[in-house]
Amino acid sequence: MASELKNKIKIAAARTGHNRPSHEASAYNPNLKHEDVKKFAAGNLERTLNVYRMAGEAGADVAVSVEYALNFGDFGSLEKQKILKELVETIPGPTTEIISEISKKFNMFTATNYLERDEDKIFNTTVLIGRDGKIVGKYRKIHLPAFESWYTTAGSDHPVFETDIGRIGLSVCHDMAFPEHCRLTALSGADIILNATAGWGFVTNYTLGRALLQVRAAENCVYIANAYVMNPGVPGSCSCIVSNRGVILDENDSLTDDGFAMAEINPDYEMVNDNVMWNFMSGVRSERMRFMLERNPLTYGLISELSPTLSKKYYPQYKYAKTPEDLAKISQRYDEARSDEFNGIKNDLFRKEW
Numbered sequence: 001m002a003s004e005l006k007n008k009i010k011i012a013a014a015r016t017g018h019n020r021p022s023h024e025a026s027a028y029n030p031n032l033k034h035e036d037v038k039k040f041a042a043g044n045l046e047r048t049l050n051v052y053r054m055a056g057e058a059g060a061d062v063a064v065s066v067e068y069a070l071n072f073g074d075f076g077s078l079e080k081q082k083i084l085k086e087l088v089e090t091i092p093g094p095t096t097e098i099i100s101e102i103s104k105k106f107n108m109f110t111a112t113n114y115l116e117r118d119e120d121k122i123f124n125t126t127v128l129i130g131r132d133g134k135i136v137g138k139y140r141k142i143h144l145p146a147f148e149s150w151y152t153t154a155g156s157d158h159p160v161f162e163t164d165i166g167r168i169g170l171s172v173c174h175d176m177a178f179p180e181h182c183r184l185t186a187l188s189g190a191d192i193i194l195n196a197t198a199g200w201g202f203v204t205n206y207t208l209g210r211a212l213l214q215v216r217a218a219e220n221c222v223y224i225a226n227a228y229v230m231n232p233g234v235p236g237s238c239s240c241i242v243s244n245r246g247v248i249l250d251e252n253d254s255l256t257d258d259g260f261a262m263a264e265i266n267p268d269y270e271m272v273n274d275n276v277m278w279n280f281m282s283g284v285r286s287e288r289m290r291f292m293l294e295r296n297p298l299t300y301g302l303i304s305e306l307s308p309t310l311s312k313k314y315y316p317q318y319k320y321a322k323t324p325e326d327l328a329k330i331s332q333r334y335d336e337a338r339s340d341e342f343n344g345i346k347n348d349l350f351r352k353e354w
Contacts, residue, residue: 005164005267006061006163006165006168006264006267007165007266007267008165008264008266009061009064009164009165009265009266009267010057010058010059010060010062010262010263010264010265011060011061011062011192011194011225011241011262011263011264011265012058012060012062012064012225012260012261013063013064013194013225013227013228013239013241013252013261014048014051014055014063014064014066014227014232014239014241014259014260014262015066015228015238015239015252015253015254015259015260015264016047016048016053016065016066016069016229016258016259017229017230017231017258018033018044018052018068018229019040019044019047019071021037021040021073021074022036022040024036024320025037025039025040025073026073026074026342027073027074027075027080027083027338028338028339028341028342028343029342030269032083033047034083034087037072037073037087038087038342040072040073041070041071041087042070043074044068044069044071045069045070045095045098045114047069047169047258048065048066048069048112049098049099049102050063050258050283051063051258051259051260052065052099052102052103052106052110053054053102053106053110053179054259054260055106055108055260055262056102056105056106056107056108056264057106058092060106060108060262061108061109061161061165062108062109062110062111062165062168062192062225063108063109063110063195063260064110064111064112064194064195064198064225064227065110065112065113065169065196065227066085066113066114066196066198066228066229066230066299067081067109067112067113067124067173067196067198067199067227067229068113068115068197068198068229069113069114069278070089070095070114070115071111071114072087072088072115074295074338075087075151076147076148076150076151077150077331077332077334077335077338078150078151078254078327078328078331078332078335079146079331079332079335080152080335081151084122085099085117085120085122085257087117088108088115088116088122089114089116089117090116090117090118090137091116091125091127091138092135095112095114096127096129096135098332099112099127099129099131100133100134100135101133102131102132103129103131103299104131104133104216105129106130107131108131109128109129109131109168110128110129111126111127111129111161111168111170111194111196112126112127112129112196113117113196113282114124115152115337116138118139121153122151122152122153122170123140123141123152123155124140124141124144125138125139125140125141126138126139126153126172126194126196128168128170128194128227130160131164131165133181135330136161136163136168137157137159137172138159139155139157139158139159139169139170139171139172139176140153140154140155140156140157140239141154141155141172141173141175142154142155142156142158142175142181143174143175143177143178143181144174145174147334148174148270149251149329150331158181158184158185158188159188160185160188160189160190160291162234165192165202165267165322166191166192166267166269167190167191167192168192168193168194169185169186169188169190169192169193169194169222170185170193170194170195170223171193171194171195171196172195172196172197173184173195173197173198173199174199175195176195176197176212176213176216176226177192177212177329179216179219180303182216182220182224183219183304184217185220185222186220186221186222186316187292190222191222191223191244191267192222192224192225192268193216193217193220193222193223193224193225193226194224194225194227194228195213195224195226197227197229198228198229198278199230200339206218206236206237206238207236208216209237210238210240210248213226213240213242213248214242214246214247214248215246216242217229217242217243217244217245217246217262218244218245218246221244221245221269221271221287221288222244222283223242223243223265224241224242225240225241225242225261226238226239226240226241226242227239227260227271228240229294230254230255230258231255232255235253236253237253237262238251238252238253238261239251239252239253239260239261240252240261241261241262241265243263243265243272244268244269244288245271249263249265250262251295251347252265259343269288270286270287270288270289271286271287271288272283272285273286273287278290282294317327329331331333334349335350337349
């Protein structure tokens with residue numbers, strides 16, 4: 001496969017923000033009209049499309065969006081789910097048609113994250129579109145934080161897509177907090193993992209988030225393109241490109257202007273290195289292959305346990321809100337807090353750190 005790849009590949013990760021919904025488009029407007037919300041969401045999507053155009057003009061071979069490129073605002077509570085299901089699109093759908101035109105125009109792969117409706121379920125999905133404007137495939141986020149699990153269903157697959165720039169795997173935000181996701185994607189053959197995020201798993205510790213990306217890339221011998229939502233009120237995050245040896249090649253930490261991080265790489269995916277003593281002693285010239293072969297998966301059984309030893313022991317103290325009754329109570333409180341916010345009333349819930 002390596003002989004078929006381009007000598008140089010440009011990878012881009014978007015750095016865009018989300019617009020704040022107007023009074024008319026807010027989920028807590030009693031006179032809400034779907035048309036106003038869709039217009040607001042289209043404005044958010046346009047920010048990503050503009051960055052795709054900029055990246056395409058700069059010669060990008062692939063570009064990944066931030067999480068929720070098609071952002072509707074805050075419809076996540078149980079009380080708002082009926083409205084959300086009426087707003088969310090299918091894939092393929094209107095949004096993939098728009099993005100396909102840009103991919104085709106710039107001869108560029110795009111990986112765009114937004115909510116997807118499939119029958120009566122909603123997924124947090126990244127769709128990969130090829131240079132020809134056709135859908136290559138999609139990935140549905142597997143690791144859902146508590147709030148997101150209220151309105152989306154977890155995916156179950158770690159797909160990897162063969163392309164002319166290498167094998168592409170996909171990741172979304174909270175997935176990065178769990179080493180199993182990148183590991184399974186890498187073991188499935190991924191050379192590059194494109195990550196769309198609004199938090200990369202550690203929202204309030206950006207130093208740790210950057211280091212985590214570097215470790216994920218190095219331990220799995222994959223390139224990672226991380227597209228992080230711009231939040232002017234919370235400085236410290238960045239969109240970045242990380243090499244398969246854990247080096248940050250480029251980053252964009254702007255808090256004011258939409259843009260992207262981009263790096264040009266040599267597709268050295270197999271990481272053949274004759275100057276490493278461990279490679280010589282193992283008889284495996286590829287560092288990537290050696291790390292895979294030196295695993296001892298027969299000892300890893302605990303990783304696949306739904307309730308491992310620690311949570312079995314401490315579950316009475318650390319109860320995870322999963323029952324319908326628990327979720328209903330938490331959601332109602334959250335919904336009331338958002339309603340207070342909409343009406344200009346202070347609510348202590350939003351003093352909590354995310």
